[in-house]
Amino acid sequence: MMSSNLFQALTLDGFLAVTLTYGEQHIESDWIPLPQGGRFRWLDNGVLLAEPHDQPEKTLSLVISSGIHGNETAPIEIVDELVRKLLGGDIKLAVPVLLIMGNVLAMQVQQRFVNENMNRLFNGKHAGKTHYEAHRARQLEDYVKTFFRAYDAPIKRHYDLHTAIRRSHHEKFAIYPYPDGRPWNLEEINHLECCGVNAILLGHQPSSTFSYFSSHACAAYGFTVELGQVKPFGQNDMERFRAVREQLASWLSGDNIRRSPKLPKVPVYSVEKELIRRSEDFVFYVDDAVPNFTRFPVGTCLMKDAEGSYVVQHEDEAIVFPNKNVPVGQRVGLIVRPVDAASVFGTLSSNH
Ligand SMILES: [Zn+2]
Incomplete structure (x- = not known):
């Protein structure tokens, strides 16, 4: 695959359009420079790795994933927008980031999944299965693991962005996966609040989700972030996601000011049964x-x-x-x- 052709398509049509075009094909590219410094490359279709030109002080490495459920369009459009801002020079990249559109075949048909719910297939639950989602989950695990190993930082963070099928009394909420005995991190909860999250649900046991994988296998702060209700592509009111869009963009730009942690203002739930x-x-x-x-x-x-x-x-x-x-x-x-x-x-x- 010629990097220059891919790059041209990316600049003209955007990350989402290119990702939909290549479906389950594997694509890779050489490093391509970003206009404000730093560079990026494709690791696979729907998987872009970007790194800053230099990072004097390692603070954060960030994974932002979307489309693990193919019809959850708003998160996919948020990732698409971040790529456009990086390519357009609106963001000067300060931290390494892995940007993911997960379930490409389901995205093509705007379905939640084609064979099996992908967020039930992480942490080895893909083993012995040969369908697309199982294969893709295994690959995404590899990319994320390799990324966090290569870009080891004091804070490793993964936001797996979703929208829900149904309405919610808390429009935006985050699931903080079971931390395997590590303490709950209040600063991370405060960051979620800055993203407009109205409630936190504390995980009570290991699970097969992408965010638990990052937490468990990579010692990252991984979160499943539910941003509201599912809408078709192009019908999302992006204003409703302003807080999370701005927060993600500011992390990419290196604004990761540490504040002293505060008890959350939003309700925190635990699983009873x-x-x-x-x-x-x-x-x-x-x-x-x-x-x-x-x-x-x-x-x-x-x-x-x-x-x-x-x-x-x-x-x-x-x-x-x-x-x-x-x-x-x-x-x-x-x-x-x-x-x-x-x-x-x-x-x-x-x-x-
Ligand atoms: Zn989802």
Whole structure:
């Protein structure tokens, strides 16, 4: 693949258009200079690596991924815009960054996935599977691992950007994956608040998501960031994503001023219970259209299964990601409860 042809297409049509054109083809390029210094290259279709000209003080290395679900267009358009700003010289790159559009085949048909939900395939869950999403998840793991190894910085951060199928009582929320025994990092939560995130959900166990992979396998601060509701390409009101767009652009420009961590102003939730479909004769009483973080009166029966039922226990319980259309053994929803931030994050000094 001629780098000059690719570069011309990128300049004329943008990262999204080029990515859609090449589909599952592997493309690679030589280093190409950026107008404000630094350089970039394709590692694969939908995967751009960019590095600054010089980085006197290593502070941050950043992965921004989008399109792990192919119909989640706003995050893809946010990554497309960042590439345009880098190429147009609007951003002078100060930190190494890996920019990803994940599930290209699903993006082409504007579907969530073509074979299998890609965010259930990380952390080795792709093993033994030969379809596109499994193959792509394995490759993305390799690119991210290699990136964080090559650009080792005090802060390794990965934002995996999503939009949700349904409405949410908290329009934008982030999932902070299970930290494997490391302390929750308040500064990182404060950064999420700067991105306009209205709620934080603390992960309670290892999972198969991309953000948990970065956290677990690369010791990065990885987050699944849900930015609102899914819309078709071109129909997103980008104003609604202004805070996160500006924050990401400012990190690329090297603005990573450290502030003393503060207890979050937004609500923080922890997982109370995972509702699992255990059998074929299973009844789920929660409508799929119910917004995330919906509460039900105490005593409401949410599901019935061969092994029993689930009845709401506390008035502050809420449901997240309800989805009854899953095979036996998979999750139909999460029951979450708000936690007292001070008790979870402890004394602030321990987070420095
Ligand atoms: Zn998603």
